[in-house]
Amino acid sequence: MAKRIDVSDLNVYYGSFKAVEGVTMTVEPRSVTAFIGPSGCGKSTFLRTLNRMHEVVPGGRVEGKVMLDDEDLYASGVDPVAVRRTVGMVFQRPNPFPTMSIYDNVAAGLKLNGVRGKKALDEVVERSLRGANLWTEVKDRLGKPGAGLSGGQQQRLCIARAIAVQPQVLLMDEPCSALDPISTLAIEDLISELKSTYTIVIVTHNMQQAARVSDRTAFFNLAATGKPGKLVEVDDTQRIFNNPSVKATEDYISGRFG
């Protein structure tokens, strides 16, 4: 299921503002890649280009190539909607649909795309909730509103919702930043389990988290405010945290940064 992502020479713009410049990197399938870096360095922006979500912001556009296995996501004729079915996303703040029950939230991706049949949906909902380690907690109240769950449960509900459409890649934009340590741990355990099936990319401000969950780490930085963010280096997480090849990475990781 999992696919490899190959990015070459990617520039990201909001209108005339260049937010991210010259990113070239590979995201390996069935692994966790973490993006770290100071605020405003473009990690989230870059993440959102991987499923063409940055385009929903007016003026958002890119130059360069993003290859998903052997398909260019930005080739003309590629439907962004189809890209997003292949590359799923979990957001910073848990955002279950407030009008929908737990069941409907998980089934939303399929239902809204026209999948019918209660039996098939039941199966997907159970499988996705199990996959998100939420099944035992909610199986008796699937009809209750999703917004009634705790923050950590809501985030796992959002992960269940994202994997219900069986994406190839799962993007996570600071998925734990709004959660307490216990819920964070639950999500991190979940990420380790999910990586056997999916390609996972996670943006995080928590360096311990990057060290704990990721196989590879990419460090982003920006020269100054108003300048575009850049990829400084990407390597095995072990290497980045123990023996990075760039001085700035070491400074950032050891907390000696600006």
Place this chain on the structure above:
Amino acid sequence: MSTATPATAVARTRAAGRPGSPQPSPALSHKARSRELKNAAARVLVWLAFLVALVPLVWILWSVVSQGYHLLLDSGWWTHSQKGITARRQGGGAVHAIQGTLLQGAVTAAISVPVAVMTAVYLVEYGRGKLARAVSFMVDILTGIPSIVAGLFIYAVWVTTLGFQRVAFAVSLSLVLLMIPTVVRSTEEMLKLVPNELREASYALGVPKWKTIVRVVLPTAFSGIITGILLGLARVMGETAPLLILGPYTKSIATDLFGGYMATLPTMINQDRTESLQPAVDRVWAAALTLILLILVLNLAGRLIARLGSVRK
């Protein structure tokens, strides 16, 4: 008097002080005292303003209820029209006017709601650049149109230009002009309240934009939109000026939107308001109370739907 309580309470606490507690230094206590005085003064002022604002409201309600309620208790009021009843005679009801007001309101809503809601969806979800600004500007202008101008405009189109008769449907058209801008504005506000994160969550599942709007955004804003519609409807149902121009009064029940006259509560009130005979005067008060009640019911219905349909926690 209740307005004086906070001030006297403050004064009492000041005078007594707290037994056993050390006296604050003069600098500190001086500051606190002047601030508390200002606070008390502001509180009295706010209460007074509130009471002043309440006076006309209570006055209106009291005079309408006290002079209109007895006719409403008569079941004939709700079942009979004014057919064959002169100002001199008692009796008859308002069912012709109630029916007319409801019917014209329903037609108005049936035309305005789809147009207004879709306009709001355009403005919030799609509108960018010049066209959106132009549409928004037009809505602003429509909001400011006096109701008599809306009535005259429809008269110019419907009667003068197209040569039709003054009928109930023309009244509804003029009310549409008044209802659309209010519903557009209220729906817009409700759609803006829907967090962008929900739209993004839906896009990220590979759901197209139009389906995101229909299945995620509109349901989330549903109760607010309904409330706005009912409030807009309540407002136009009390409009009088276009009715005077386009909807002549009749004493009989009429249901034809495109032929003949149709009575409404505002025109019924207007009909007899210059009469000095008591039976007619009573009917004016009763019709006014009926109109207030009708709008009150609509408002309550709006609130009820808002509560039932609101996002469940």
